[in-house]
Amino acid sequence: MKITIHRGINQIGGCITEISNSETRILIDLGQNLPDGEGVVKDDFASREAIEKITQGIDAIFYTHYHGDHLGLFHYVPDNVQQYLGNVAKRVALCKHRQLSYIKGREELSAEEIAKLKKMGELSPGQSINIGDITITPYFVSHSAYDAYMFLIEAEGKKILHTGDFRGHGYLSKGLLPTIEKFILPQGKVDFLITEGTMLSRRGEKVMTENELQKEAGRIMTRYKNVFVMCSSTDMERLATFYAANKHLKRPLVCDRFQKSILEIFTESAGIRSQLFHFDKVYDFNPTNGKLVEWMSDKGFCMFVRATDKFKDYYQSLATRLDPNETVLIYSMWKEYVNYDGKHTVQRYLDFVSMFPNVEKLHTSGHASAECLANVCNLVNPTLGIIPIHSEQSDNYRKLNINDTLKGKIITTSQDIEGVEITTF
Ligand SMILES: [Zn+2]
Numbered sequence: 001m002k003i004t005i006h007r008g009i010n011q012i013g014g015c016i017t018e019i020s021n022s023e024t025r026i027l028i029d030l031g032q033n034l035p036d037g038e039g040v041v042k043d044d045f046a047s048r049e050a051i052e053k054i055t056q057g058i059d060a061i062f063y064t065h066y067h068g069d070h071l072g073l074f075h076y077v078p079d080n081v082q083q084y085l086g087n088v089a090k091r092v093a094l095c096k097h098r099q100l101s102y103i104k105g106r107e108e109l110s111a112e113e114i115a116k117l118k119k120m121g122e123l124s125p126g127q128s129i130n131i132g133d134i135t136i137t138p139y140f141v142s143h144s145a146y147d148a149y150m151f152l153i154e155a156e157g158k159k160i161l162h163t164g165d166f167r168g169h170g171y172l173s174k175g176l177l178p179t180i181e182k183f184i185l186p187q188g189k190v191d192f193l194i195t196e197g198t199m200l201s202r203r204g205e206k207v208m209t210e211n212e213l214q215k216e217a218g219r220i221m222t223r224y225k226n227v228f229v230m231c232s233s234t235d236m237e238r239l240a241t242f243y244a245a246n247k248h249l250k251r252p253l254v255c256d257r258f259q260k261s262i263l264e265i266f267t268e269s270a271g272i273r274s275q276l277f278h279f280d281k282v283y284d285f286n287p288t289n290g291k292l293v294e295w296m297s298d299k300g301f302c303m304f305v306r307a308t309d310k311f312k313d314y315y316q317s318l319a320t321r322l323d324p325n326e327t328v329l330i331y332s333m334w335k336e337y338v339n340y341d342g343k344h345t346v347q348r349y350l351d352f353v354s355m356f357p358n359v360e361k362l363h364t365s366g367h368a369s370a371e372c373l374a375n376v377c378n379l380v381n382p383t384l385g386i387i388p389i390h391s392e393q394s395d396n397y398r399k400l401n402i403n404d405t406l407k408g409k410i411i412t413t414s415q416d417i418e419g420v421e422i423t424t425f
């Protein structure tokens with residue numbers, strides 16, 4: 001058996017892992033590199049030729065979740081390679097690509113993306129899929145993308161657990177350790193753990209739970225009447241945080257039609273199981289809707305926004321009616337995107353944020369803290385190796401609070417272990 005980390009050993013995003021034996025070859029994720037501050041993506045794999053080459057002989061591709069750094073290159077994949085994504089994740093990705101299709105000059109590309117997405121196989125938690133002699137079983141994880149999975153991959157009597165991106169401090173994280181304990185480990189020992197390490201290079205960041213964040217959001221929203229929230233439009237748990245905080249204040253929750261469609265998908269899926277994800281009263285904003293604008297200026301409101309010209313116009317159409325002292329933008333994304341001197345600065349975000357009279361930063365990571373990573377490593381206790389990916393400093397894995405035997409099993413370079421050929425690029 002072979003494990004090939006095409007990308008991810010020393011970078012966040014652009015994840016591509018291959019697992020193969022003499023009969024079958026599968027990929028876990030086919031992600032695009034994250035853009036730099038100017039929004040430019042530098043990615044040698046981002047072409048039809050490169051993807052045709054890397055997917056040659058590949059039997060299937062399994063995506064852990066819908067973030068671009070895991071799913072981003074799917075549209076280049078030839079039709080003879082079956083691709084799989086969570087069933088709700090697929091709906092979200094389709095909704096997003098339909099939205100992108102309205103951008104001028106993108107019609108053809110969007111049509112191709114939508115056609116490829118529609119053909120994708122759908123994953124459900126706990127439901128195994130056999131590809132040749134490899135079995136893949138998805139298990140639900142909490143992440144800043146809903147319907148995200150870790151995969152248990154079985155081949156030639158060996159077991160690999162690939163975590164994808166996950167965290168231990170979300171509303172939906174309670175099942176993380178019990179899932180490993182009650183469903184994965186009873187099937188037999190895991191030989192290799194391939195796991196994310198995003199937070200290892202961001203260890204100074206305080207990890208607040210999504211619950212704590214909701215309380216803090218409530219405090220800010222009580223101080224300000226007019227609240228704009230800039231967060232990921234597909235991060236269900238974060239959207240629920242602000243939705244819940246706003247609900248207590250009985251103010252209208254407004255957003256655009258795209259965001260409303262995404263919230264409807266979440267209501268119809270996760271909302272069936274938990275009231276927290278039941279986004280039932282959401283208003284589609286339109287500056288010409290006098291009645292809604294009147295209601296918003298009277299009662300105050302919470303509006304989900306994105307850093308686009310449309311939302312700039314929306315804000316400006318409302319601004320004259322709003323008291324600047326009572327108006328705030330809650331910035332709920334990674335702080336580095338709006339750090340003036342950082343290497344991850346996104347100018348578009350900075351420009352957007354600077355329009356508002358008051359800005360409050362309130363965020364918690366979609367990724368596992370060092371403590372959570374250690375808990376997962378200790379519990380899984382793999383027999384042969386731990387391969388850290390999705391990390392700028394994979395070597396930092398050795399600083400985790402895990403025992404020396406496990407530390408000795410951390411793999412960041414190419415090597416053969418008990419007949420398993422591991423290649424890292
Ligand atoms: Zn990622």
Ligand SMILES: [Zn+2]
Nearest residue numbers: 065067145165
């Ligand atoms: Zn992600």
